[in-house]
Amino acid sequence: xxxxxxxxxxxxxxxxxxxxxxxxxxxxxxxxxxxxxxxxxxxxxxxxxxxxxxxxxxxxxxxxxxxxxxxxxxxxxxxxxxxxxxxxxxxxxxxxxxxxxxxxxxxxxxxxxxxxxxxxxxxxxxxxxxxxxxxxxxxxxxxxxxxxxxxxxxxxxxxxxxxxxxxxxxxxxxxxxxxxxxxxxxxxxxxxxxxxxxxxxxxxxxxxxxxxxxxxxxxxxxxxxxxxxxxxxxxxxxxxxxxxxxxxxxxxxxxxxxxxxxxxxxxxxxxxxxxxxxxxxxxxxxxxxxxxxxxxxxxxxxxxxxxxxxxxxxxxxxxxxxxxxxxxxxxxxxxxxxxxxxxxxxxxxxxxxxxxxxxxxxxxxxxxxxxxxxxxxxxxxxxxxxxxxxxxxxxxxxxxxxxxxxxxxxxxxxxx
Amino acid sequence: xxxxxxxxxxxxxxxxxxxxxxxxxxxxxxxxxxxxxxxxxxxxxxxxxxxxxxxxxxxxxxxxxxxxxxxxxxxxxxxxxxxxxxxxxxxxxxxxxxxxxxxxxxxxxxxxxxxxxxxxxxxxxxxxxxxxxxxxxxxxxxxxxxxxxxxxxxxxxxxxxxxxxxxxxxxxxxxxxxxxxxxxxxxxxxxxxxxxxxxxxxxxxxxxxxxxxxxxxxxxxxxxxxxxxxxxxxxxxxxxxxxxxxxxxxxxxxxxxxxxxxxxxxxxxxxxxxxxxxxxxxxxxxxxxxxxxxxxxxxxxxxxxxxxxxxxxxxxxxxxxxxxxxxxxxxxxxxxxxxxxxxxxxxxxxxxxxxxxxxxxxxxxxxxxxxxxxxxxxxxxxxxxxxxxxxxxxxxxxxxxxxxxxxxxxxxxxxxxxxxxxxxxx
Numbered sequence: 001x002x003x004x005x006x007x008x009x010x011x012x013x014x015x016x017x018x019x020x021x022x023x024x025x026x027x028x029x030x031x032x033x034x035x036x037x038x039x040x041x042x043x044x045x046x047x048x049x050x051x052x053x054x055x056x057x058x059x060x061x062x063x064x065x066x067x068x069x070x071x072x073x074x075x076x077x078x079x080x081x082x083x084x085x086x087x088x089x090x091x092x093x094x095x096x097x098x099x100x101x102x103x104x105x106x107x108x109x110x111x112x113x114x115x116x117x118x119x120x121x122x123x124x125x126x127x128x129x130x131x132x133x134x135x136x137x138x139x140x141x142x143x144x145x146x147x148x149x150x151x152x153x154x155x156x157x158x159x160x161x162x163x164x165x166x167x168x169x170x171x172x173x174x175x176x177x178x179x180x181x182x183x184x185x186x187x188x189x190x191x192x193x194x195x196x197x198x199x200x201x202x203x204x205x206x207x208x209x210x211x212x213x214x215x216x217x218x219x220x221x222x223x224x225x226x227x228x229x230x231x232x233x234x235x236x237x238x239x240x241x242x243x244x245x246x247x248x249x250x251x252x253x254x255x256x257x258x259x260x261x262x263x264x265x266x267x268x269x270x271x272x273x274x275x276x277x278x279x280x281x282x283x284x285x286x287x288x289x290x291x292x293x294x295x296x297x298x299x300x301x302x303x304x305x306x307x308x309x310x311x312x313x314x315x316x317x318x319x320x321x322x323x324x325x326x327x328x329x330x331x332x333x334x335x336x337x338x339x340x341x342x343x344x345x346x347x348x349x350x351x352x353x354x355x356x357x358x359x360x361x362x363x364x365x366x367x368x369x370x371x372x373x374x375x376x377x378x379x380x381x382x383x384x385x386x387x388x389x390x391x392x393x394x395x396x397x398x399x400x401x402x403x404x405x406x407x408x409x410x411x412x413x414x415x416x
Numbered sequence: 417x418x419x420x421x422x423x424x425x426x427x428x429x430x431x432x433x434x435x436x437x438x439x440x441x442x443x444x445x446x447x448x449x450x451x452x453x454x455x456x457x458x459x460x461x462x463x464x465x466x467x468x469x470x471x472x473x474x475x476x477x478x479x480x481x482x483x484x485x486x487x488x489x490x491x492x493x494x495x496x497x498x499x500x501x502x503x504x505x506x507x508x509x510x511x512x513x514x515x516x517x518x519x520x521x522x523x524x525x526x527x528x529x530x531x532x533x534x535x536x537x538x539x540x541x542x543x544x545x546x547x548x549x550x551x552x553x554x555x556x557x558x559x560x561x562x563x564x565x566x567x568x569x570x571x572x573x574x575x576x577x578x579x580x581x582x583x584x585x586x587x588x589x590x591x592x593x594x595x596x597x598x599x600x601x602x603x604x605x606x607x608x609x610x611x612x613x614x615x616x617x618x619x620x621x622x623x624x625x626x627x628x629x630x631x632x633x634x635x636x637x638x639x640x641x642x643x644x645x646x647x648x649x650x651x652x653x654x655x656x657x658x659x660x661x662x663x664x665x666x667x668x669x670x671x672x673x674x675x676x677x678x679x680x681x682x683x684x685x686x687x688x689x690x691x692x693x694x695x696x697x698x699x700x701x702x703x704x705x706x707x708x709x710x711x712x713x714x715x716x717x718x719x720x721x722x723x724x725x726x727x728x729x730x731x732x733x734x735x736x737x738x739x740x741x742x743x744x745x746x747x748x749x750x751x752x753x754x755x756x757x758x759x760x761x762x763x764x765x766x767x768x769x770x771x772x773x774x775x776x777x778x779x780x781x782x783x784x785x786x787x788x789x790x791x792x793x794x795x796x797x798x799x800x801x802x803x804x805x806x807x808x809x810x811x812x813x814x815x816x817x818x819x820x821x822x823x824x825x826x827x828x829x830x831x832x833x834x835x836x837x838x839x840x841x842x
Contacts, residue, residue, distance in 0.1 A: 060773060289556060354509070357526070
């Protein structure tokens with residue numbers, strides 16, 4: 001439902017949950033500066049506002065609302081940046097008092113959006129400085145999470161576009177270079193210029209809620225969002241080895257995979273990735289872990305917005321070449337069709353089942369709806385995608401495999 | 417209904433069915449109308465701390481990491497298509513995890529739940545590993561142990577436990593050490609399997625939109641149940657209360673110092689595990705949780721950040737409380753936290769109003785778990801003790817009074833043994 005141009009409210013009606021979920025999503029194009037600023041905004045939104053001016057009062061209020069769970073997060077699809085505010089809360093018929101939790105939560109969201117913690121055009125500096133210092137620390141501590149860290153290093157190596165070379169939360173340096181004024185102005189830009197989607201999941205009486213949203217002081221806006229990023233195939237494979245004083249080593253491989261969400265061969269890409277490294281029966285898992293005992297953690301993932309496929313494996317330092325050879329061999333087997341139809345059938349069944357599992361999760365329902373309403377794609381109905389997955393055959397898998405090209409290798413070399 | 421007891425929890429409009437099969441297997445079904453997923457978890461009462469036990473004619477002392485090693489090997493099938501492949505074949509996702517006191521196997525399915533249950537019960541009914549599968553597993557588990565060792569938060573946690581329960585299995589990684597897993601042999605695994613993988617030492621919980629009666633009938637007629645196993649008597653070794661190691665530290669590649677404080681009760685708790693856990697969690701939330709003024713002061717002055725966390729572990733075998741934080745002032749913070757928890761001087765955060773809002777928050781957390789099929793199954797099993805049930809949590813919350821919580825918490829922390837573990841940047 002359109003509230004005003006560029007601002008939408010979506011109800012996802014379902015009876016089965018005992019809790020409800022509210023997502024408020026801001027979408028805008030990625031720019032040079034907005035990642036650092038929006039990471040700061042995300043921190044501020046989840047800390048305090050004029051109505052609840054300290055984090056203690058903010059959290060106290062959420063506790064009173066039967067432990068409503070409030071969080072913010074940033075993510076991206078291709079060249080589109082998204083900042084989400086998520087609130088999950090008890091449905092009214094599950095609480096013993098006569099309170100209308102939904103109304104109270106909407107009231108709370110109102111304070112978050114329309115009563116930011118500011119003093120004249122900038123965030124209140126004391127709270128801002130604390131949050132900025134914390135964010136800088138968290139970003140620096142990212143290197144303690146070795147799988148995440150090496151994943152970021154692989155992105156840096158693979159992408160040509162500078163905006164995609166760093167974490168969506170930006171870097172410690174860039175966050176340090178912002179201030180309470182630039183961050184608050186970014187928030188104002190979000191409120192004035194972003195596409196905003198509100199999602200409400202649960203069994204909800206729509207009319208009174210709709211009325212409340214119509215009263216929000218949000219102005220019409222025009223947004224042009226690009227959900228896809230394409231980059232040219234390179235003839236050179238970028239390679240980087242970094243030594244760390246860790247036990248394990250992590251091998252990270254980046255592949256050019258020019259198949260996008262909604263493309264004709266998108267279902268085949270999903271099945272291809274399932275065969276390769278998504279499930280316990282996938283080739284990477286059975287061949288490299290189970291048969292060769294070379295890894296505990298090994299998997300592949302596709303990003304259908306950036307045309308990107310990654311493989312990550314935690315291994316011993318000495319096994320780098322061996323694992324790389326085995327990975328290449330699995331891709332070759334997919335390319336030449338050397339895999340059983342039984343494996344193909346199993347993979348399709350698992351994929352179809354996991355698409356059903358998404359229907360049991362509030363936030364997955366939100367993500368599905370967002371894709372339906374915001375993205376240009378051919379699979380507006382889940383059902384069509386399901387049928388398309390069902391009809392993927394060996395030839396389609398071979399065709400996908402022939403389009404996948406290795407572009408970058410990042411090896412974090414440990415000591416063992 | 418034959419053999420199933422129906423329980424109704426009016427607070428949350430939830431029916432739960434429980435029963436015990438003739439062979440001793442405890443079964444619980446939690447119907448969730450409208451949900452697509454069904455999850456079944458079978459819990460074996462055998463965990464990483466059970467490496468030492470006494471049988472009718474033997475005292476057995478096995479290498480650390482055995483229960484976890486066994487968990488990996490239970491999926492084997494004499495070198496043929498293993499059980500995780502069999503689950504994939506019916507479109508079900510399967511996995512397992514080993515804790516201190518239990519090993520848990522589970523699957524999640526959309527359809528064909530009964531076929532999944534057959535597989536799950538078949539999985540734990542018999543061992544099918546070989547010397548060859550065992551030797552392959554050692555390479556995989558070595559990578560798993562190394563992965564955990566590279567995680568500073570995990571080292572912090574296990575480091576603190578090693579000080580609190582020295583010279584016990586709790587002082588060692590659940591997966592064991594790179595040395596201890598090399599020592600595990602075929603006979604160790606079969607011995608453990610035959611003594612602990614018995615129906616009367618397991619519990620099954622099924623959560624989802626299931627046809628309760630027909631599933632229960634199917635379970636009762638499950639063919640492998642007819643092969644009744646011997647029921648050897650086993651007694652598990654108590655967790656020793658050795659003198660603590662008060663202070664330990666190490667240097668690692670971290671940005672800020674990491675501090676863990678771990679508390680062991682003066683003497684082990686013997687009953688009312690769920691209520692004790694709830695009381696301790698309420699006590700900690702009230703004094704140093706997000707909504708406390710103590711936390712706000714520390715946060716505002718940059719002494720702590722969002723990494724601040726606390727965990728309460730209460731089960732029949734052992735109990736501890738652990739507080740973990742990243743802080744530039746580990747020594748000062750350690751003293752402050754210990755002092756605060758003893759409550760020699762009553763904190764201003766202790767009030768009926770604060771207490772009430774925390775009760776509401778805890779109830780909300782309980783509700784949130786009801787909507788997550790897998791979490792619900794696991795939480796249910798974790799809170800299942802003799803005469804105690806997870807679904808009693810809302811009632812317990814309602815009944816606990818502020819003075820009960822404060823008295824219990826104060827006494828716990830005034831008498832507890834406490835250890836510090838710190839990781840400093842290099």
